[in-house]
Amino acid sequence: MRWLISVLVAALVLIGITAPASAAPDGTLALASTALRAGEPITATYSTPRPHAKNWLGLYSDPGNGPVDEKYVGPSTAWTYLTAGSGTATLPTDGLEPGDYIVFALAQDGYQWLAAPVKLRIAGNAPLHFVTETFDLRNARALTPYQATVRGVVRGDTDGVTFREAAGPQWAQVSADGSVTGTPRLSDVLRPSRVRVEARNARGETSTATISVEVRPPGLSLVPELRTMSFNLWHGGSQVDGGREKQLSTLLKSDVDVVGLQESSATSTRELAEALGWDYHQAGTDIGVISRYPIVERKQPGTGPLSVATRVRVRLDDHQDVVVWNVHLGYNPYGPYDACFGKMTQEQLLANEERSGRTPQITAVLQEMRPDLATAWRTPVLLTGDFNAPSHLDWTPRTRRCGYDTVPWPTSVLPAQAGLRDSFRVANRNPVTTPGTTWSPIYPIFTGGYGHDSHKGEPEPQDRIDFVYYAGLLGVTDSKTVVEGKPAAVPNHRGNAWPSDHAAVLTTFRTSAL
Incomplete structure (x- = not known):
């Protein structure tokens, strides 16, 4: 590599x-x-x-x-x-x-x-096509001008591509550059706003998609349901063929609103956001956040342990914000290898968590989050990321992982002590029946390294190391892992429909109480 x-x-x-x-x-x-x-x-x-x-x-x-x-x-x-x-x-x-x-x-x-x-x-040498045939755009409010775009979600031969509205409600117009604009009427909140859009390239190829816009009435929350994802892009999606299109397909099919990205390789955050017509914040060359709704505050990573984290503030509505922190913690040494292959004592495991940098990193990030957590009752707080470590909620006497009854992994214990809740475990309380594995859909077998080469060829310890934490007045209605299709294991992964070596985590929150 x-x-x-x-x-x-x-x-x-x-x-x-x-x-x-x-x-x-x-x-x-x-x-x-x-x-x-x-x-x-x-x-x-x-x-x-x-x-x-x-x-x-x-x-x-x-x-x-x-x-x-x-x-x-x-x-x-x-x-x-x-x-x-x-x-x-x-x-x-x-x-x-x-x-x-x-x-x-x-x-x-x-x-x-x-x-x-x-x-x-x-x-492109493929025919002109939309990434997916049906998808949703950001919500609209009746009597308020609306704007979104579909230009970036067509792929293939896009030379000279133009767009038009093939069918749809009276309020919505589609311009040649793919902009969707208009002002919904009060009567539009009573019916779904579905717009049929046609794209045509210079060669005369066409493709159509149906987009949906939820029109909310004045006075009610614009975003009553917030869908949040943590998504490791695996070197920007470069490890699979057509990775960018597959990433876009995942985001559109998931109908997600805010995404914490890891391994964004400097440009993926911007490119995904621009394709979707979203807002974005790229932090260094690794982590980023994309949002269907405006990002009104941005914080670059700090130094030392804080170099792995970034913060944004997303404006869902005139009086409804959410603060989003995104992290990518250190990866070596890796706890499940030390536990399952090294058979270390609990004290040795915790010492290695410190040595990996993860414990200092999450400690520093949570310290930096304290002002946000103190006001989470007013402005909810999300913490997404690839933590490169398991959760203590998954290593219990019932799961009996690699012979351990319990392991108090600091990267999950410390957020819980700070008042954050693990959204996946709120929605899926039983780690035996719903393990929620995110590492790894394409590594069933350990390939060596990390000081454990003698175990090469043994089953890879599968674990949940990607998270969406939250604090404040949010209600979890659903949380699940996301993987497209049945990915082939490495080294036969280039053609996978799923563009990552991690599963993504998607949590749906109810925000209407705000």
Whole structure:
């Protein structure tokens, strides 16, 4: 895995075993074509006065998702080594989303430029189509102007795409750019507002979808039900073919309102939000939040233990906000491996939780959340994330996990002590009948590492490590894990309909009491 190679190289540099090339980009890089269709290979011609067996060519989505500052940002979508001082190289584009990309020639398994990067555009080779045939847009209020968009949820050959309304209520209009606008009447709250939208590209291909808009009456809550998801994108969705479309399909089918994202690889948060016509906050290169409703406050990650968390405030209505915290806690050492393979004592497990950084991280995050938690009775608080650790609610005498009666995993005990509730366990109280496993739908077998290589090939400890916590006047009406289809296990995962190595968690809250 290239991200692991880069981490190892960086470590070697720090201890002085090797040093990266320090010269300015003095080579050349050119592409045979800067306009391709998905499936057509990228052919690059290059030269460098600094040949090395580990120089390499990397393809990244553009803008932003690449070593633009000669530093690691996220994984490449395709790569190959450039072993000579000059020559040609090819990169595959099979399964890539249509859009803008950029090619970098980079030095010695690192991220220093050998030449100026080159941009290109990849067009879709699939027929024009909506990601899903039916989906909901944000709620509308009667007598109030409304606006949403469907432009970003068509895929395939979108060259010259335009939109029109094929059928729908009198109040709704669909413009050629995919905007849905209008002012619902009072009478529109009495019937569903369903709009049939047609998309047409320059080749004359068409696709249609039915969108629904719930029209709420004046004076009542605009969002009486809030659907919240925690979703690890697995390196931005780059690990499966057509990952971006599959992510969009998941979000639309789930009819979700607010999503905490992990492993967003710098650009996925923005790209998903723009496709959906939503608001977003990207925090660093890993975590982000997207919201169907406006984000009115944003907080960047802090330093040290707080670097794994971000905060936004979402305005659901004129007098109805919700604060959303999103985290991605440290991953190594991993508690279930230490418990199930290492057979450590409870004291050793808790010491390793501290060593992993997770305990300091969740402690610091909860300390930072204290002002929000103190006013959660007025403004509800959500905490989403990939915690990379189980819950003490799942390791009980009834479950008897790996021989343990109980384990007080700090990343779940401390939120509970701070007044947060685990929405999945509120809705599904029995961990025996409803385990809620999120790690992992594609790793049934342990593949090694984490200090437990002797157990490679044994069953992977399956556990619930992704969460939606809450505090305040919210009522949980449902919570479930989300996985599309029956994903094939690694290494046969590229064609999976599900784009992640985690299951997502989707919780529906009742907000009408606010």
